[in-house]
Amino acid sequence: MNEKSKIAVIGGGSWATAIAKIALTNAQEINWYMRRQEQIDEFIRLSKNPSYLTGVKFDTDRINFTSDINKLVRTSDILIFATPSPFLKQHLKKLKRPLHNKFIVTAIKGIVPDENLVVTEYFEQFYNVPKDNIAVLAGPCHAEEVALERLSYLTIGCTDRERARMLSQRFNTSFIRTSISDDIMGIEYSSxxxxxxxxxxxxxxxxxxxxxxxxxxxxxxxxxxxxxxxxxxxxxxxxxxxxxxxxxxxxxxxxxxxxxxxxxxxxxxxxxxxxxxxxxxxxxxxxxxxxxxxxxxxxxxxxxxxxxxxxxxxxxxxxxxxxxxxxxxxx
The missing domain is CATH 1.10.1040.10 (N-(1-d-carboxylethyl)-l-norvaline Dehydrogenase; domain 2)
Known part of the structure; x- marks a missing residue:
């Protein structure tokens, strides 16, 4: 991972929208996966998410939308998952490409039902993603306040502190302060x-x-x-x-x-x-x-x-x- 690594957001809800807003502050462009093509079409038409954080306007020329998760994974280096935890498996069902060589960031504050695993454990056990290739995004950070650019704080948890620092720099903005931690499981369970x-x-x-x-x-x-x-x-x-x-x-x-x-x-x-x-x-x-x-x-x-x-x-x-x-x- 480096400063040129392509960021992708997975999810179409309010937290995914807030993360996309943060990511676009420092990135020239991002990739963004939404499951429903009609949501993407409406987003492009309105220049905003039609269902969530509707006050946030986006320059859609800087966003590569797709409803094809395999295309997203193929063209991205950093995958930020921001879907509700009960739907994670459903989103990954069509995935055919490996994830072990991608940097996975989970912004999901939930547990994968049935397996009773936090998301980092799920990616490790079911997709063979190494620990150093997984980070957690956590902290008191409501999407609605990010949309209003009210000062908020994020903690990035990762066993690889250098990668955590690089991701921290990508997320540091005038309205977001970041810190890093190596307590991935503690942060995730707390979330x-x-x-x-x-x-x-x-x-x-x-x-x-x-x-x-x-x-x-x-x-x-x-x-x-x-x-x-x-x-x-x-x-x-x-x-x-x-x-x-x-x-x-x-x-x-x-x-x-x-x-x-x-x-x-x-x-x-x-x-x-x-x-x-x-x-x-x-x-x-x-x-x-x-x-x-x-x-x-x-x-x-x-x-x-x-x-x-x-x-x-x-x-x-x-x-x-x-x-x-x-x-x-x-x-």
Whole structure:
């Protein structure tokens, strides 16, 4: 990888659109894969994504769109995946070209369902991508604020620090600050788990619990996250850094957080199905809750918040009853 390496974005949602905006700040052009050709046609006609971050105008002459994932992989060096985790396998189904010689960047804050693997593990195990060829994009960075060019911070996790630094330079802009880390698994698991805690915060908001309780909930959540990260990937990390605590805070409190919105609807009495239909967006935390709950069957870490969200979402336990029980365990 070098400064001339061609960047490609995979995905057509709000986060993929925000990443494309960042990438185009320093790159002359990018490749961009979207599954539906009609979305591409409408994008080119309007000079903006017709469905997401519609306030962001693009110079489409600098974008090589394609709905052919094999063409994208053939013509790109750095592949940035920004699709919802439940759809990753679906996007890769038509892939015939190898990925082991590409630099893979996952901006997916979710776990691959069924396999219960974080995305870096999935690419390693199923596509033989070496560890040094994979990076994680994380941190408190809502797509909507990137679109408004409000100052945001990204952490790039990679075992190869030189490659992490090069990618960091490509993403450093007037509105994006970057840092690097070698705690790939910790960052990735934190990115997954903060969505679960955001759903918990939303449920409590829907049940009309106040700010005092929310503060206790979030402070317990970061301890829970730390216990899980230390058990699954023991190495020195500062859980108070922005890639961990910062990402948790913004997802638990922000009006842009779809996981918090999903939780709020559940707390107000919506069924899971109804909340998902009304949102018209993926709440990654719904899938993450089941995955993390199943992974923790092996580790048996004390995770009362994750357990409570699982009971509410998958066993249809009353949110009122479950949060009341949870409140007795928090401190």
């Amino acid at each position: 997954v788990m903060k969505n679960i805690y955001s759903i918990a915060a939303g449920i409590c908001h829907g049940l009309k619990y106040g700010d005092n309780f929310q503060a206790v909930l979030v402070s317990n959540a970061i301890q829970e996250m730390n216990r899980f990260c230390n058990a699954t990937n023991p190495l020195h990390r500062d859980i108070n850094e922005s890639a961990y605590l910062g990402d948790l805070l913004v997802t638990a409190y922000s009006k842009f957080s779809r996981n918090r919105l999903f939780g709020t609807m559940i707390g107000k009495g919506y069924s899971v199905k109804t909340a998902q239909i009304e949102m018209e967006m993926i709440a990654e935390g719904y899938y993450a809750t089941k995955c993390i709950h199943e992974i923790n069957e092996k580790y048996q870490i004390s995770m009362p918040i994750v357990d409570s969200v699982f009971e509410i979402l998958y066993n249809r336990v009353s949110p009122t009853m479950e949060i009341r029980k949870l409140s007795e365990k928090l401190k």
